Amino acid sequence: xxxxxxxxxxxxxxxxxxxxxxxxxxxxxxxxxxxxxxxxxxxxxxxxxxxxxxxxxxxxxxxxxxxxxxxxxxxxxxxxxxxxxxxxxxxxxxxxxxxxxxxxxxxxxxxxxxxxxxxxxxxxxxxxxxxxxxxxxxxxxxxxxxxxxxxxxxxxxxxxxxxxxxxxxxxxxxxxxxxxxxxxxxxxxxxxxxxxxxxxxxxxxxxxxxxxxxxxxxxxxxxxxxxxxxxxxxxxxxxxxxxxxxxxxxxxxxxxxxxxxxxxxxxxxxxxxxxxxxxxxxxxxxxxxxxxxxxxxxxxxxxxxxxxxxxxxxxxxxxxxxxxxxxxxxxxxxxxxxxxxxxxxxxxxxxxxxxxxxxxxxxxxxxxxxxxxxxxxxx
Numbered sequence: 001x002x003x004x005x006x007x008x009x010x011x012x013x014x015x016x017x018x019x020x021x022x023x024x025x026x027x028x029x030x031x032x033x034x035x036x037x038x039x040x041x042x043x044x045x046x047x048x049x050x051x052x053x054x055x056x057x058x059x060x061x062x063x064x065x066x067x068x069x070x071x072x073x074x075x076x077x078x079x080x081x082x083x084x085x086x087x088x089x090x091x092x093x094x095x096x097x098x099x100x101x102x103x104x105x106x107x108x109x110x111x112x113x114x115x116x117x118x119x120x121x122x123x124x125x126x127x128x129x130x131x132x133x134x135x136x137x138x139x140x141x142x143x144x145x146x147x148x149x150x151x152x153x154x155x156x157x158x159x160x161x162x163x164x165x166x167x168x169x170x171x172x173x174x175x176x177x178x179x180x181x182x183x184x185x186x187x188x189x190x191x192x193x194x195x196x197x198x199x200x201x202x203x204x205x206x207x208x209x210x211x212x213x214x215x216x217x218x219x220x221x222x223x224x225x226x227x228x229x230x231x232x233x234x235x236x237x238x239x240x241x242x243x244x245x246x247x248x249x250x251x252x253x254x255x256x257x258x259x260x261x262x263x264x265x266x267x268x269x270x271x272x273x274x275x276x277x278x279x280x281x282x283x284x285x286x287x288x289x290x291x292x293x294x295x296x297x298x299x300x301x302x303x304x305x306x307x308x309x310x311x312x313x314x315x316x317x318x319x320x321x322x323x324x325x326x327x328x329x330x331x332x333x334x335x336x337x338x339x340x341x342x343x344x345x346x347x348x349x350x351x352x353x354x355x356x357x358x359x360x361x362x363x364x365x366x367x368x369x370x371x372x373x374x375x376x377x378x379x
């Protein structure tokens with residue numbers, strides 16, 4: 001167990017594309033929720049008797065929607081329950097530009113947070129409005145400037161492409177502005193229209209105009225090309241970093257390692273069991289109050305499923321799936337488990353199969369989901 005994900009399900013505003021477990025901040029029992037989160041951490045850690053975490057990630061929702069005192073209480077609880085040792089390499093918090101005041105930045109910095117993941121999405125104000133974001137380009141510049149002032153030097157920016165009405169030129173302009181900033185990491189995601197979102201409802205009514213698929217592919221190619229040109233190495237399908245500034249926390253997921261999941265709707269993976277917590281906040285809190293845990297489901301992962309997960313998660317990484325690590329984990333050769341899939345995908349030019357690893361080709365990155373599909377549901 002080396003990582004913990006902590007979920008803050010509150011937002012001051014809900015974006016048109018977001019399907020994460022979240023609610024409007026107003027009239028929510030935020031203080032009580034934080035106390036229950038701390039109680040869940042305490043209960044879980046007591047039961048596992050082992051904490052030597054390398055990474056912590058606070059996500060949401062919007063963690064920066066919390067007030068200064070609420071953030072302070074949450075971070076105090078995390079220190080007490082999760083950080084008895086000093087092995088932490090990365091302590092990351094998701095942030096909204098415009099919500100990160102100087103006071104909040106100081107609270108985060110003083111609590112040992114050393115990485116900020118900032119949800120920018122675009123530097124085009126008109127586009128930001130169209131996707132339901134409330135910040136504007138100027139807020140991003142101010143937030144980054146204040147974060148630097150406080151001493152943050154490891155900051156990541158999220159960008160999106162394939163947005164309604166977005167052109168390749170729009171996206172290129174956002175990339176150029178992004179490269180002018182003092183940022184060490186980028187995540188660039190294509191829009192996926194998820195059920196129960198504003199965009200999904202618009203799409204059902206035929207009122208969502210998205211760029212054609214070939215333009216979306218062009219945007220992805222542009223991201224890969226420009227990132228490399230500016231010294232950002234693509235280490236995962238959607239993630240690029242100055243070497244040494246990769247997201248250690250997300251690598252926990254892609255390496256298929258164990259992690260705690262705390263909070264309403266959070267997912268975890270412990271001792272061969274994938275867990276998901278109850279989503280509705282009130283129910284989550286009642287359950288924690290009564291038992292200290294709030295699992296909605298606990299699924300034991302079979303060896304076959306674990307091997308499949310090792311493939312479709314590991315193939316997201318530029319380095320691919322290591323044959324020696326696979327052998328060490330499962331006591332079997334990778335090519336003996338998936339001979340047909342590997343042969344077919346290699347013939348199609350979607351993967352490279354060499355002595356060290358199996359990894360995606362350039363073409364494979366563009367058709368990633370089709371490659372991953374090959375390894376899902378075989379058991």
